[in-house]
Amino acid sequence: MKLELLINQKIYALDVAPDEMLADTLRSKGFLSIRKGCDTSCCGLCTVWIDGKPVLSCTMLSFRVAGKAITTIEGIQPEAEKFARILAAEGSEQCGFCSPGFIMTVIAMKNELKNPTEQDIQHYLAGNLCRCTGYMGQMRAIKTYLRGEVQ
Amino acid sequence: MFTIESLHQPQTLSEVKQLVEKYPDITVLGGCGFLKLSSRKIPVALDLSRCELEKIHETEQHIEIGAMVTLRDIEKNPALNQWFDGALPKAVSHILGVQFRSCATIGASVYAKYGFSDILPALLALDTQVELLRGGRMPLVDFLSKPITRDVLTRIVITKDKRRVSYQNLRNAGADFPLLNAAVSKHDAEWKIIVGARPARAEIAVQASKLLTSSAYGTVDSGTVAMAASMELAFGSNNKASAEYRQAMCQVLVKRAIEEVLA
Amino acid sequence: MKWVGRSVSKIDGVAIATGKPLYTEDLTVPGTLVVKLLRSPHAFARIKSIDVAAAKQMVGVECVLTHQDVPQVRFTKAGQSFPEPSPYDRLILDPIVRYVGDEVAIVAAVDEKTALAALDLIKVEYEVFEPVLDLSSAIDHPSVVHPETDLHCNFPIGLEQQRNIASSHTVEVGDLAAELALCDVVVEETYKTQAQAQAMMETFRSFTYLDQAGRLVVISSTQIPFHVRRQLARALQIPATRIRVIKPRIGGGFGAKQTGVCEVYPAIVTLKTGKPAKVVYERKETFIASNSRHATEFKVRMGASHDGIIRAIEIVGLSDTGAYGEHAPTVFAVIGDKTMPLYNKTKAIRYQGHAVYTNKLPGGALRGYGATQGTFVQESTVNKLAAELGIDPTEIRLKNLIRETETSLYYKGKKLGSSSLHRCIETGKSMIGWDAKxxxxxxxxxxxxxxxxxxxxGSGIANIDTASAEIRLNDDGFYTVLVGSTDMGTGSDTILLQMAADVLNADMDQFIINAADTDVSPFDPGSYASSTTYVTGMAVKKAAEELRCKILEQAAKVLQAPADQLELSGEQCVDPASGKTVSVASIAAAAVVGPDHRQLSAYATFGSPVSPPPFVAGFAEVEVDKETGKVTLLDFVAVVDCGTVINPALARVQTEGGIVQGIGMALFEDVQYDKKGNLQSNSFMTYKIPGRSDVGIVRVAFEESYEPTGPFGAKSVGEVVINTPAPAIVAAIYNAVGVQISELPVTPEKVFKGMQQKS
Structure with a gap:
């Protein structure tokens, strides 16, 4: 089916299958930050924003997001880099494979929650799995980021 | 992964009705989280996301939740947080992460009648009705007891009453399915005790609820009622836990829920 | 300039974190064929017939291969130095399938949908056999998992094919029965550990194509490029000169990618079709058809005198290598090698048992590589002994553990070079508040x-792991470090540069690193066995030292002063006597112009006769719900001796990550098969790795020692950190509610039942 998708503030005229998931559409258009880690909607690697809110692009049918604003990490590189530098200072990007989805969720949280507690942060990020870091360094980086310190 | 041959995106419920009549085997698309796990070949799919069903509407007497409302919407909704001790937001907040809850829809979650559901016990503890396109409105408990018929769930309607509600669940890992869950509500003098993920679907412990309702506070202790609930309901074994363990945990969760309501 | 000991950010960190296309799948090209594998639905069967005609006729299908189309030479997928100790018991496709998920056919098509549709069209007739699904009854089971006549071993590993024994192992010193008889107290326990999944976020994947010379190029998410080159040469029966293996950024490994799981499938497609091909495993395939930690069953006996001196230890049991023997003999050996030397007051020890074949997912390498299983069974028994004797668990260890310069029965006279383990225990005790709790x-x-x-x-494999490094001074005065180790997110590329920059007294941004490409890199076994910092690190350090000498020799000619009087100070060579300087850049430029010059470079190789052990003391504080049996981990303290800490931030995250992976094994990661041999815990829905709210607080401290054989005094840190959570958590549960869990993982139900049995 033919539709237009607004991806990172540019309009893409696309022909997608009705069963095509947004993650596949995005990867096919060169947004290679989108990764699939689980196939069962529970790892968070493929997280993008729809109208600013984090969703699983692997579980979102592409036709459903026509008319909405889709944001991938490619679309917010300056802010993503700002947090990535803090994350890297903690060594907590490690293999980096889950980082784009994680960073998209962290920035969405920053935009959505005011002064989140550690528990709020854990709850908001419960859908982002990481096998390398053990999560502690990610929490340190998030706290630094939320304090607004630039490294 | 499922495949879709043709897709319909009606804009009104009357269009939906026509489509359902025209294609008896039409498949309604929910959040697709569970559909995605199957390799179903769907000849005709129905998308309800343009039918104004993605809103939570508060009236004088009810809270109406459209079928396409996401679990994340429920979690964040001020009215649902304000009423019923926030039991519904609390119940959905355990389900995976925000990204998943932003995809999963209430309509599909209820319509599929999942045994492991966190939502059904909480909804059963409330005065909840489901609205079906063809079947009309009916209490949730009636809907759950009927075999799945081909219909389209359009809304969940909850009566705004001043009941106290407690939702309890036992999980091993935080983002895992519940080993068992329970909800208990008290509306005026009437108690309702619900236990889910047994692993069979959530069910009201009718006798235990009556026992608690008929006894003035102080004459029956919560442990006795919890024990009654665990004797009344059936429990099964799966990879997560055995029937015996679930039965024992039923006593713990129900007791805790009653005590939380009384607190 | 001092780089060693500083928390330098990973050189690739920001790029990978912000989603740049640097991983295997990102590097594929348009027109790449998609490879899918038809997998066995049976745990044990023979393929009677296989009909691929319909699949081959499908438009878009470019290649369909069965066991009739592949070389009939057995090989091992285990990534180990040649000659590999793992048995050559595999074919690319075998007429016998040995577990649910074993490969039956290879299909390549223009896209994924077509490839999957073609799989559905392949008709296979199986003769189904009774599978071997239970570890304890595998030996002498009527079904023989490997009946073939051409299985080959490079060493006598104690393989007995007809009995389903993949390897046998015995280490025995002293008279165990006599020593146990002399002990005041003997405790005994039987343990089971599960086949934990590595569960790295990037599943297995490889991309292959033919280059301008018709050579096979393999871009793969692997820890072992050189071993993959050798495996492919044997499996595909082509010379190694025709193969190039490149490792891009990889999304985690944890040992899973120390086995050449998937490379051969796109490789054979590319050889047959001449076209680029890729395979990207689904998560389910990664769970059911790759490799995991070896499940084990062990019986431990431990004897001590009244005063708590451990006199005798016996560990006897089995490990489950599944359908293929990858890493079977070596993991089994490590279970004893990396545990029993700890308690060196022993007069007799015995470690004995077999790795056995079953019709289950093959075993493989997973961080810890046997030491994790061994630590669980031995440490749980030490805790039991302490309880029996009424001695504090920390005290019994301080009394019995090996110290620096001491030896052990296991060490055959070799002495321990470095250890701060006793200090680690003291520090951990105080951090967790042991005495009060x-x-x-x-x-x-x-x-x-x-x-x-x-x-x-350990740190590398003694007398086997040998790595080389080359460092070049380029014409513009900067350095290129060439190594074959495989940074899988750990930051090894960064810390190797920290070491080189320290020796050459230069800024880190004066260095580039190239790793790993078998056409370019010096040989390295790859990143496994906790080897990269210690083995490759030492090679880099030696190469940098040699290059430093060469630069100063050139400077000496310019400055007309003896080279040994000169200092290398960043961008300048300085003669402190005269104050004269010459820049490294000018030496570099001069080296590549005109006759009688040669570019300055240095090459070094390092292998060690010892594998110096890093140590960890791990402390867990749990809260047990007495009504439900649910265990909540509140606090985990890990105090680590990894020698000199090269990069504190990265060592800390390695430790935190390893601890959490160990917590997963202890509390959440339940491996479940059904009666037919289907692995049911085959997704992140059914196999729960810890999420961020499951792990409490993990706190890490370092108690540095100085390892005399290591670079800058360093040892390893990557693996040792996964071993303590399971025994420490199990001990904390015992101390809380008196329930001894001997089968992992702990579940609320096991704890609940244990409490019920007690009361």
Missing amino acids: FPRIEQGSKVRGVGMAVTMQ
Whole structure:
């Protein structure tokens, strides 16, 4: 089916299958930050924003997001880099494979929650799995980021 | 992964009705989280996301939740947080992460009648009705007891009453399915005790609820009622836990829920 | 300039974190064929017939291969130095399938949908056999998992094919029965550990194509490029000169990618079709058809005198290598090698048993590589012994553990070079608040308990791991470091540069690193066995030292001063006597112009006769719900001796990550098969790795020692950190509620039932 998708503030005229998931559409258009880690909607690697809110692009049918604003990490590189530098200072990007989805969720949280507690942060990020870091360094980086310190 | 041959995106419920009549085997698309796990070949799919069903509407007497409302919407909704001790937001907040809850829809979650559901016990503890396109409105408990018929769930309607509600669940890992869950509500003098993920679907412990309702506070202790609930309901074994363990945990969760309501 | 000891950010960190296309799948090209594998639905069967005609006729299908189309030479997928100790028991496709998920056919098509549709069209007729699904009854089972006549071993590993024994192992010193008889107390326990999944976020994947010379190029998410080159040469029966293996950024490994799981499938497609091909495993395939930690069953006996001196230890049991023997003999050996030397007051020890074949997912390498299983069974028994004797678990360890310069029965006279383990225990004790919390604090319906364990690992494989490094001074005065080690997110590329920059007294941004490409890199076994910092690090350090000498020799000619008087100070060579300087850049430029010059470079190789153990003392504080049996981990303290800490931030994250992976094994990661041999825990829905709210607080401290054989005094850290959580948590549960869990993982139900049996 033919539709237009607004991806990172540019309009893409696309022909997608009705069963095509947004993650596949995005990867096919060169947004290679989108990764699939689980196939069962529970790892968070493929997280993008729809109208600013984090969703699983692997579980979102592409036709459903026509008319909405889709944001991938490619679309917010300056802010993503700002947090990535803090994350890297903690060594907590490690293999980096889950980082784009994680960073998209962290920035969405920053935009959505005011002064989140550690528990709020854990709850908001419960859908982002990481096998390398053990999560502690990610929490340190998030706290630094939320304090607004630039490294 | 499922495949879709043709897709319909009606804009009104009357269009939906026509489509359902025209294609008896039409498949309604929910959040697709569970559909995605199957390799179903769907000849005709129905998308309800343009039918104004993605809103939570508060009236004088009810809270109406459209079928396409996401679990994340429920979690964040001020009215649902304000009423019923926030039991519904609390119940959905355990389900995976925000990204998943932003995809999963209430309509599909209820319509599929999942045994492991966190939502059904909480909804059963409330005065909840489901609205079906063809079947009309009916209490949730009636809907759950009927075999799945081909219909389209359009809304969940909850009566705004001043009941106290407690939702309890036992999980091993935080983002895992519940080993068992329970909800208990008290509306005026009437108690309702619900236990889910047994692993069979959530069910009201009718006798235990009556026992608690008929006894003035102080004459029956919560442990006795919890024990009654665990004797009344059936429990099964799966990879997560055995029937015996679930039965024992039923006593713990129900007791805790009653005590939380009384607190 | 001092780089060693600083928390330098990973050189690739920001790029990978912000989603740049640097991983295997990102590097594929348009027109790449998609490879899918038809997998066996049976745990044990023979393929009677296989009909691929319909699949081949499908438009878009470019290649369909069965066991009739592949070379009939057995090989191992285990990534180990040649000659590999793992048996050559595999074919690319075999007429016998040995577990649910074993490969039956290879299909390549223009896209994924077509490839999957073609799989559905292949008709296979199986003769189904009774599978071997239970570890304890595998030996002498009527079904023989490997009946073939051409299985080959490079060493006598104690393989007995007809009995389903993949390898046998015995280490025995002293008279065990006599020593146990002399002991005042003997404790005994039987343990089971599960086949934990590595569960790295990037599943297995490889991309292959033919280059301008018709050579096979393999871009792969692998820890072992050189071993993959050798495996492919044998499996595909082509010379190694025709193969190039490149490792891009990889999304985690944890040992899973120390086995050449998937490379051969796109490789054979590319050879047959001449076209680029890729395989990207689904998560389910990664769970059911790759490799995992070896499940084990062990019986431990441990004897001590009244005063708590451990006199005798016996560990006897089995490990489950599944359908193929990858890493079977070596993992089994490590279970004893990396545990029993800890308690060196022993007069007799015995470690004995077999790795056995079953019709299950093959075993493989997973961080810890046997030491994890060994630590669980030995440390749990030490905790049991301490309870029996009424001695504090920390005290019994301080009394019995090996110290620097001491030897052990296991070491055959070799002495321990470095250890701060006793200090690690003292520090950990104070961090967790042991004295105030041991054994338990009651809190109504909940109770808190503390428990602890210690562990050791190695640093590289003694007398086997040998790595080389080359460092070049380029014409513009900057350096290129060439190594074959495989940074899988750990930051090894960064720390190797920290070491080189320290020796050459230069800024880190004066260095580039190239790793790993078998056409370019010096040989390295790859990143496994906790080897990269220690083995490759030493090679880099030696190469940098040699290059430093060469630069100063050139400077000496310019400055007309003896080279040994000169100093290398960043961008300048300085003669302190005269104050004269010459820049490294000018030496570099001069080296590549005109006759009688040669570019300055240095090449060094390092292998070690010892594998110095790093140590960890791990402490857990748990809260047990007495009504439900649910265990909540509140706090985990890990105090680590990895020698000199090269990069504190990265060492800390390695430790935190390893601890959490160990917590997963202890509390959440349940491996479940059905009666037909289907692995049911085959997704992140059914196999729960820890999420961020499951792990409490993990706190890490370092107690540095100085390892005389290591670069800058460093040892390893990557693996040792996974070993203590299971025994420490299990001990904390015991101390809280008196329930001894001997089968992992702990579940609320096991704890609940244990409490019921007690009361």
